Amino acid sequence: xxxxxxxxxxxxxxxxxxxxxxPRERTLIIATGLQPSTLDIGVGYEAAAINVNLVVYxxxxxxxxGTIEVExxxxxxxxxxxxxxxxxxxxHPGIVFHDGTPCDAAAVVFSFQRVIAINLxxxxxxxxxxxxxxxxxxxxxxxxxxxxxEFLQVLANIFGTGIVSPAAVKAHATTDDPWAQEWLSSHxxxxxxxxxxxxxxxxxxxxxxxxxxxxxxxxxxKNNVEQVIIRYITEPAVQRLLLExxxxxxxMDISVDDWELLRGQPGIVLVEEPSMHATYLRFNCAAxxxxxxxxxxxxxxALDYAGMIQYVLRGHAIQMQxxxxxxxxxxxxxxxxxxxxxxxxxxxxAEAGYPNGGFTLEYVYESGHEDRRRVGELLQAALIELxxxxxxxxxxxxxxxxxxSAADPEQTPAIVANGWWPDYADVINFLYPMYHxxxxxxxxxxxxxxxxxxxxxxxxxxxxxxxHAVRCQLLKRVQALIYEDCPDIDLYHLTxxxxxxxxxxxxxxSPIYTEGFFLYDMWLEK
Amino acid sequence: MREEGEGIQSPPLLTMWAYLVRRLGYTIxxxxxxxxxxxxxxxxxxxxxxxxxxGPQARQEQVEQVRRMYGLDKPLWIxxxxxxxxxxxxxxxxxxxxxxxxxxxxxxxxxxxxxLGLTAGFVFFFLGVPLGILSAIYRNTFLxxxxxxxxxxxxxxxxxxxxxxxxxxFYKLLGWFPVGGRIDPFISAPKHLTGFYLIDSFVxxxxxxxxxxxxxxxxPAATLxxxxxxxxxxxxxxxxxxxxxxxxxxxxxxxGLSERAVLxxxxxxxxxxxxxxxxxxxxxxxxGGVLLVEIIFSWPGLGTYAYTAVTVLDVNAIMAVTLTxxxxxxxxxxxxxxxxxxxxxxxRYQ
Numbered sequence: 001x002x003x004x005x006x007x008x009x010x011x012x013x014x015x016x017x018x019x020x021x022x023p024r025e026r027t028l029i030i031a032t033g034l035q036p037s038t039l040d041i042g043v044g045y046e047a048a049a050i051n052v053n054l055v056v057y058x059x060x061x062x063x064x065x066g067t068i069e070v071e072x073x074x075x076x077x078x079x080x081x082x083x084x085x086x087x088x089x090x091x092h093p094g095i096v097f098h099d100g101t102p103c104d105a106a107a108v109v110f111s112f113q114r115v116i117a118i119n120l121x122x123x124x125x126x127x128x129x130x131x132x133x134x135x136x137x138x139x140x141x142x143x144x145x146x147x148x149x150e151f152l153q154v155l156a157n158i159f160g161t162g163i164v165s166p167a168a169v170k171a172h173a174t175t176d177d178p179w180a181q182e183w184l185s186s187h188x189x190x191x192x193x194x195x196x197x198x199x200x201x202x203x204x205x206x207x208x209x210x211x212x213x214x215x216x217x218x219x220x221x222k223n224n225v226e227q228v229i230i231r232y233i234t235e236p237a238v239q240r241l242l243l244e245x246x247x248x249x250x251x252m253d254i255s256v257d258d259w260e261l262l263r264g265q266p267g268i269v270l271v272e273e274p275s276m277h278a279t280y281l282r283f284n285c286a287a288x289x290x291x292x293x294x295x296x297x298x299x300x301x302a303l304d305y306a307g308m309i310q311y312v313l314r315g316h317a318i319q320m321q322x323x324x325x326x327x328x329x330x331x332x333x334x335x336x337x338x339x340x341x342x343x344x345x346x347x348x349x350a351e352a353g354y355p356n357g358g359f360t361l362e363y364v365y366e367s368g369h370e371d372r373r374r375v376g377e378l379l380q381a382a383l384i385e386l387x388x389x390x391x392x393x394x395x396x397x398x399x400x401x402x403x404x405s406a407a408d409p410e411q412t413p414a415i416v417a418n419g420w421w422p423d424y425a426d427v428i429n430f431l432y433p434m435y436h437x438x439x440x441x442x443x444x445x446x447x448x449x450x451x452x453x454x455x456x457x458x459x460x461x462x463x464x465x466x467x468h469a470v471r472c473q474l475l476k477r478v479q480a481l482i483y484e485d486c487p488d489i490d491l492y493h494l495t496x497x498x499x500x501x502x503x504x505x506x507x508x509x510s511p512i513y514t515e516g517f518f519l520y521d522m523w524l525e526k
Numbered sequence: 527m528r529e530e531g532e533g534i535q536s537p538p539l540l541t542m543w544a545y546l547v548r549r550l551g552y553t554i555x556x557x558x559x560x561x562x563x564x565x566x567x568x569x570x571x572x573x574x575x576x577x578x579x580x581g582p583q584a585r586q587e588q589v590e591q592v593r594r595m596y597g598l599d600k601p602l603w604i605x606x607x608x609x610x611x612x613x614x615x616x617x618x619x620x621x622x623x624x625x626x627x628x629x630x631x632x633x634x635x636x637x638x639x640x641x642l643g644l645t646a647g648f649v650f651f652f653l654g655v656p657l658g659i660l661s662a663i664y665r666n667t668f669l670x671x672x673x674x675x676x677x678x679x680x681x682x683x684x685x686x687x688x689x690x691x692x693x694x695x696f697y698k699l700l701g702w703f704p705v706g707g708r709i710d711p712f713i714s715a716p717k718h719l720t721g722f723y724l725i726d727s728f729v730x731x732x733x734x735x736x737x738x739x740x741x742x743x744x745x746p747a748a749t750l751x752x753x754x755x756x757x758x759x760x761x762x763x764x765x766x767x768x769x770x771x772x773x774x775x776x777x778x779x780x781x782g783l784s785e786r787a788v789l790x791x792x793x794x795x796x797x798x799x800x801x802x803x804x805x806x807x808x809x810x811x812x813x814g815g816v817l818l819v820e821i822i823f824s825w826p827g828l829g830t831y832a833y834t835a836v837t838v839l840d841v842n843a844i845m846a847v848t849l850t851x852x853x854x855x856x857x858x859x860x861x862x863x864x865x866x867x868x869x870x871x872x873x874r875y876q
């Protein structure tokens with residue numbers, strides 16, 4: 001039996017090897033467990049689509065590899081009016097889409113009009129746009145309803161900003177589907193260095209080098225990757241096996257246990273960088289015991305932060321400093337890092353009228369987030385010492401959302417473990433949706449019904465302030481006020497872990513496009 | 527399910543047809559019940575499908591736009607009426623998650639599951655029955671003891687443990703079989719005829735694709751089949767042994783028939799009824815095991831699709847998956863019932 005299998009295996013491998021069109025040596029294979037729900041750049045709004053979006057589509061501007069600095073991409077330059085309401089971008093000439101049609105100002109206009117008209121997923125970021133028009137073949141003008149200081153950051157973000165071929169959209173549009181959403185949900189036509197070949201759902205997406213890529217073409221570049229295969233491998237342990245045998249070059253979802261096993265293995269390179277993903281415990285600030293700021297601060301003082309990083313997250317996270325992500329411009333670096341102080345916690349509880357605790361709080365987290373469950377258990381253990389009973393409840397996302405989007409704070413849990421990804425590199429992307437009182441449920445993400453009139457005022461001001469230094473002061477002040485009001489416990493930034501073979505060269509981590517690869521600058525040395 | 531008559535002639539054709547029509551009626555009724563229950567359940571569970579579909583940052587008016595787009599703003603009974611009307615035209619609606627027609631997603635994910643399930647079914651039946659017969663013939667010999675142990679392991683091992691063991695041995699250590707997907711990504715999928723890679727590549731003579739597909743399906747199918755194979759082989763052994771002790775077998779032997787003829791022509795046919803019953807039930811249990819196997823081997827099937835649909839409250843996708851699985855299950859049941867008559871002509875359908 002074994003011999004039969006061996007012969008069968010060898011013959012098959014031999015047969016497979018004979019017919020490869022693009023050799024393995026010039027193919028980069030990425031294993032990931034996350035498959036996008038849609039490839040439509042105007043609809044998709046999920047981390048799973050970042051890797052394909054980043055190389056198939058291009059934006060007017062992008063985040064420079066390895067940084068959060070904005071640099072030109074399709075646009076070679078831009079100007080902004082003094083009132084910050086008119087932005088004009090000048091495109092590089094001679095850019096063509098993968099279908100051979102030119103990428104000009106009209107195409108840019110069309111792409112933005114499409115996203116705004118569809119009005120799903122990423123469209124909320126373009127709400128301040130009043131109109132977008134082509135001045136001439138290479139000049140695009142955006143007229144905004146109000147100054148939008150973070151507009152450039154928004155344009156560099158990955159969602160909704162990629163420029164899509166109008167010809168391809170029009171060719172597949174129907175009366176019922178004028179923006180060809182159905183077709184674009186499983187096809188892509190952009191201007192990036194790699195063009196879309198196929199998506200076999202549940203299996204893989206294949207991208208191939210775009211011969212007419214505009215930037216510097218393919219002559220004289222180190223890149224030798226002719227084909228990219230993104231394989232959807234649901235089980236992290238299998239990703240590790242595939243990486244070890246060299247059947248994939250990059251594995252995106254290595255578990256913490258496997259990470260340790262891979263450490264030091266020859267031929268494997270482990271990349272670990274702090275992400276801007278933030279995890280919080282959001283308090284209900286409008287009902288129950290946590291409506292009292294002293295109770296909230298007592299709970300904040302009860303948590304063992306060092307234990308959380310060391311034991312719960314096994315070192316694969318860094319503690320947050322305030323409500324916005326570390327590393328962003330205008331982050332307030334002067335805020336204290338909370339530490340466990342049970343004496344302070346007892347004192348605050350006594351001041352609030354609960355010297356012996358004596359109440360129960362609900363702690364709700366989303367299914368699948370084991371880190372949040374374990375943080376809950378850590379907090380539960382600490383709160384027992386204060387006489388507070390923490391009831392940990394796991395809910396699937398739709399159920400959790402139902403609980404936290406009720407307009408009545410009485411129905412909202414006392415504590416919700418919650419995560420936040422920045423769409424673009426600006427602290428206001430954290431502060432406004434989560435802390436402005438206009439964002440109370442069911443409208444948006446101020447799920448703890450936090451309200452501070454001063455915070456609202458400063459945020460409203462920052463929303464339209466075009467002077468960067470002044471705006472930064474406003475936003476730093478907001479962070480300090482929020483820290484003082486303690487509407488949440490700012491927990492940690494998980495690290496991004498990517499394991500790859502040592503023959504993969506040129507990889508640069510992007511703090512914003514965390515799941516993405518600047519493939520044009522990468523190559524294989526096998 | 528079945529009632530045994532006393533005669534030995536074939537059932538009258540009319541009775542058979544009447545039975546078939548009645549059973550089809552029951553099937554349609556069952557499926558209708560399934561639509562009703564699933565529809566109500568997906569609408570009453572906590573969570574707002576429109577909110578999930580609109581995206582996490584969506585404004586309230588965007589959510590309302592999605593609600594209108596998918597008809598979720600209408601009263602429940604009108605929603606159900608529209609759903610059923612579309613369903614009768616073969617339209618499962620649009621997925622709230624992928625924004626594609628559910629039929630399109632279903633086609634992409636259901637056929638791989640069916641291919642894996644049928645291959646596993648084929649393996650466990652056509653391997654399990656002969657192994658059971660061998661056990662019965664050589665009862666209480668080393669072979670029988672060995673097969674008993676083999677079956678015991680198959681029944682006792684959870685499918686995900688067995689899958690991981692196969693993966694470690696045959697992929698990591700020996701490197702004989704690949705893991706992930708239905709075909710090597712370097713090889714184009716065979717021309718679409720049925721969607722089954724094994725059949726399509728065979729029919730079109732695409733031998734590279736056939737070899738690669740066989741190569742890829744081997745481990746997941748073996749994992750899925752093992753438990754059922756064990757059950758079927760034990761049931762076959764017991765059933766054959768029981769029949770072999772009956773008087774008519776003695777008579778057959780006394781007539782001087784060869785042992786082979788006694789076994790295959792006389793004993794096995796009578797032993798088949800319980801084997802068919804257990805096979806039908808095992809195919810049902812395969813549908814449960816397939817989710818785990820699909821996850822372990824990254825098989826692009828309905829399991830992961832269904833899991834995602836449930837977690838994001840994609841109501842149309844949940845309905846479609848439930849109905850398709852229900853249809854498959856009732857179809858297999860009906861088929862098994864009809865096979866009873868083929869195997870044992872004494873059976874009457876009334």
